[in-house]
Amino acid sequence: MKTALIFGITGQDGSFLAELLLAKGYDVHGVIRRASTFNTDRIDAVYRDPHENRATMHLHYGDMSDGTGLRRVIAHVQPDEIYNLAAQSHVRVSFDQAEYTADVVATGTLRALEAVRDHMKAGGKPVRFYQAGSSEMFGAAPPPQNESTPFYPRSPYAVSKVAAHWYAVNYREAYGLFVSNGILFNHESERRGETFVTRKITRALGRIKLGMQDKLYLGNLDARRDWGYAGDYVEAMWMMLQASRPDDYVVATGESHSVLEFLELAGEYSGLDWKKHVETDARYFRPSEVDHLRGDSSKARRELGWSPKIGFPALVRLMVDYDLDLAKQERTLAEAGHRVVFRGSAHA
Numbered sequence: 001m002k003t004a005l006i007f008g009i010t011g012q013d014g015s016f017l018a019e020l021l022l023a024k025g026y027d028v029h030g031v032i033r034r035a036s037t038f039n040t041d042r043i044d045a046v047y048r049d050p051h052e053n054r055a056t057m058h059l060h061y062g063d064m065s066d067g068t069g070l071r072r073v074i075a076h077v078q079p080d081e082i083y084n085l086a087a088q089s090h091v092r093v094s095f096d097q098a099e100y101t102a103d104v105v106a107t108g109t110l111r112a113l114e115a116v117r118d119h120m121k122a123g124g125k126p127v128r129f130y131q132a133g134s135s136e137m138f139g140a141a142p143p144p145q146n147e148s149t150p151f152y153p154r155s156p157y158a159v160s161k162v163a164a165h166w167y168a169v170n171y172r173e174a175y176g177l178f179v180s181n182g183i184l185f186n187h188e189s190e191r192r193g194e195t196f197v198t199r200k201i202t203r204a205l206g207r208i209k210l211g212m213q214d215k216l217y218l219g220n221l222d223a224r225r226d227w228g229y230a231g232d233y234v235e236a237m238w239m240m241l242q243a244s245r246p247d248d249y250v251v252a253t254g255e256s257h258s259v260l261e262f263l264e265l266a267g268e269y270s271g272l273d274w275k276k277h278v279e280t281d282a283r284y285f286r287p288s289e290v291d292h293l294r295g296d297s298s299k300a301r302r303e304l305g306w307s308p309k310i311g312f313p314a315l316v317r318l319m320v321d322y323d324l325d326l327a328k329q330e331r332t333l334a335e336a337g338h339r340v341v342f343r344g345s346a347h348a
């Protein structure tokens with residue numbers, strides 16, 4: 001049985017990856033942050049109480065800003081594979097929290113790599129390391145973007161991801177570590193954070209449809225993204241660590257759509273006269289925008305045998321369906337007298 005350690009297990013991708021690895025028979029360990037409220041919603045379905053014998057998923061407290069803690073977890077878990085998915089992952093928020101984003105995303109990755117380097121030098125089990133890179137690193141570079149496209153980051157988040165990418169490359173070259181960078185284009189799901197534009201749209205449409213919300217406020221509708229399904233993308237992460245040598249791979253569908261196209265398709269599928277409910281709010285514009293991301297993932301398809309299974313219309317439909325169900329649950333709770341608070345439209 002292989003052992004995997006996931007930084008960022010409570011996030012969208014961490015939850016899909018944990019499920020994938022558990023299904024493959026891995027012993028899965030994840031690092032979670034201490035919070036004053038529970039933050040394990042996305043993994044609760046696969047979590048088993050550690051007092052039960054059949055528990056194969058184990059959670060440890062840690063934070064990418066705390067290198068000592070990361071070292072301790074690695075020494076304790078003795079992983080075969082580490083997936084570094086932990087990040088302050090919101091581009092708009094990174095303009096407000098630039099230093100924090102750099103500390104977690106860039107220096108956090110460095111801390112993890114330093115820990116792995118020392119762990120192996122001290123005779124620890126060989127570790128394979130996956131670094132979660134982003135298409136945001138390409139920023140203003142024109143599409144299609146592939147592994148040879150020069151980075152042109154346009155936000156503190158993207159700059160930090162570029163630094164993390166190069167730390168990873170450097171540790172591979174300097175110390176011979178098995179470190180692979182996935183350069184993943186946007187990937188969404190019913191578990192996507194509710195302040196990313198796709199989920200913000202489907203969440204609002206579900207609530208508007210049921211009369212629980214009237215308006216959806218958005219920023220730039222012209223930006224184009226290459227949107228895939230998160231469940232497909234975590235497979236690519238795993239495949240990278242099964243390859244015979246470490247490398248860097250773009251993971252994308254190869255198709256791009258504008259925010260407006262996503263909104264139109266989701267609105268039509270919801271059966272709503274959606275235009276009546278959507279307004280622009282300047283607070284959601286970014287100080288510097290990324291206009292067009294469309295990935296060329298031929299290398300991952302050729303060398304890893306990866307390909308996406310869920311296309312754009314299916315992705316939109318599954319998110320709308322899920323969020324309509326969620327809105328129905330909220331309405332039932334509200335009708336039963338529970339206080340249902342929704343802050344979606346107020347945030348990034």
Ligand code: NAP
Nearest residue numbers: 008010011012013063064085086087089132134184186187
């Ligand atoms: P996400 O839902 O925002 O999850 C981020 C995870 O990182 C969460 O588990 C979060 O914990 C954790 N985290 C945040 N700050 C941390 C810290 N200081 N120390 C330890 N953990 C911390 O992001 P995602 O969509 O799953 O994305 C996974 C990774 O891929 C991220 O690195 C992201 O930047 C990158 N990426 C994502 C996309 C995409 O389209 N989804 C595309 C390219 C790259 P809490 O749950 O406690 O907040």
Ligand code: GDP
Nearest residue numbers: 091195196197198217218219220223259284348
């Ligand atoms: P990103 O590609 O990682 O920045 O993912 P997001 O889902 O946050 O944003 C995708 C695109 O949608 C960006 O070009 C945003 O400017 C645009 N966008 C338009 N309105 C909104 C909004 O209200 N929230 C967010 N998050 N993005 C928006």
